[in-house]
Amino acid sequence: MQQRPLGRSGLAVSRLALGTMTWGRDTDADDAAAQLKSYLEVGGNLVDTADVYGDGDAESVIGSLLDALVPRDELLIATKAGLRPGTGRRRDGSRGHLLRTLDASLRRLGTDHVDLWQIHGYDPDTPLEETLAAMDHAVASGRVRYVGVSNFSGWQTARAATWQAAFPGRAPVVAAQTEYSLLERGIEREVLPACTELGLGVLPWSPLGRGVLTGKYRHGRPADSRAASAHLERFVATYLEPRCSSIVEAVATAAGGLGVSPAEVALAWVRDRPGVVAPILGARTVGQLLGALQVEQMTLPVEIAAALDDVSAVPVGYPERDG
Template sequence: MEYRRLGNSGAVVSAYCLGTMTFGDEADEATSFRLMDQYVEAGGNFLDTANVYSAGISEEIVGRWLKGKQLRDLVITTKGRFPMGDGPNHVGLSRKNLREALDASLRRLGVEHIDLYQMHAFDALTPLDETLRFLDDAIASGKISYYGFSNFLGWQLTKAVWTAKAQGYQPPVTLQPQYNLLVRDIEHEVVPAALDAVVGLLPWSPLGGGWLSGKYKQDQMPTGATRLGENPKRGMEAFEKRNSNAATWEVIGAVQDLAEARGASMAQVALAWVAAQPAVTSVILGARTTEQLADNLGAASLTLSEAELAELSAVSKPQMADYPYGEGGINQRHRKLEGGR
């Protein structure tokens, strides 16, 4: 397993992180324990959870698994922001909600300290300075080591970074966005913002909801042991939209061809591509079974060549208008005038 710096911090995490959103829902406690054991045995040291995953049950399962273990190198991240109660102050990035959410996460995890605390989404109602001051205080009090964000836009990340610098607060170290060969829009603004701030990306849904693993077939309704197969109403509209897009199957075909050529699974190829992208610190794996996790972890041993990466990047290149991002956009024209720098 490769290890990388956690964004701009001094902490080190494995290039593949174990996500726990399935714990307590699609994976029972016994299966969840096996998944964490399997992941750590493979060299992984980074667990990602959130207070809203299975309404707190995911954190509780992780906490019971941690009990009595001496895993000094393990890095735990959780999140706060979304409702964990019905009251008007049980949501958002206010000091009041985050203080209660953080303390509740500490109790469920059974720990006195969380390594990385992430804001699950932007909050337009709470002053950004209030959120950042709380996080700086949480670091000073020893409750967290670092903080980061999830699902922020490029301007939101940049504003947070520079507000923290202006106020003398500790800066964020990570951003957790959706990123895969079928969803690359963050490359327009979010990736450049992360590179500029030296913030590490922790991509979620690197397999595009399972599409890049090859589990879905064109114009065939999902069946069997898949999320859509077991619950067709879940995301069927999104399935039909993606299924009818010719570009989807072009990308999936390229992944399949490369997987066959390399003797790897499609999931391993798709994961290896994400792990190789600029600013990516650790790719979040979301397995429901030990078989799925074993296959996903195989990506840690797969290194794609520059030509292979370029081939996948070309076939999955996101569509954009000429202005301001495209080949005819002002940024691209200036780059050519400046010698491509």
């Protein structure tokens, strides 16, 4: 698998990342092992997780697979901190919370460091300088190699990156993880330009539009799908509406003409967008992952990419578009 630099850093990552949001919950340890093995066999090296995935179980599963399937120094591990689901404070970027949860993540992962540590969301109740200072401390202590942000708006991303770049010795922000697909192109207004200008690599989550771009919902809701799952139904429902359906049909038409799957078309489109480093593949089963990994063998024709751009374009006006 081809590799790309992560932003303006020396870290080279495979251009497809492996997501683990369902590990330890919908994906058991055996299926997770099969996914990781399949991913490694095609040259992948970046596994993305978070302290809240499966209430920590996703990190524990990854930790159980280290050394058994891959030496620690041959795998890049990215994790996130800063969310507190189910509490009155949904986001917590305080120094104490971040460093405490980082230590817990390292214990579950069975390692002394993570390669990329990301703040999972902007916390309006904590000064950003405090959050960023926690990132500096994590890097200085050796527990973290590189840092990034996730789900930040354009101005939040720019503020974090410029603050870190303003003084020598601060840990530079090298990555921004954000939702990006043919069904969700909102980052093109401000987040993506900020990342391009400031040298952050973009790691898109849900590059398949929460599974909708696979085409599985064109004629209903399969019983084993996320849309039929009690804890993920609302997550998918956002994209089961007429505008999205027209985009899905365009993707299916393109896939039919190329003799590939709709998932491959959708992934190729986002993988090759300017600024994107590695879309994160969040498969529930190894079969789904193997299907998605087929995209490594294809390049989307320019004409088809342009047609998909047109059918999925988001409105952009003042002040993002000048004149």
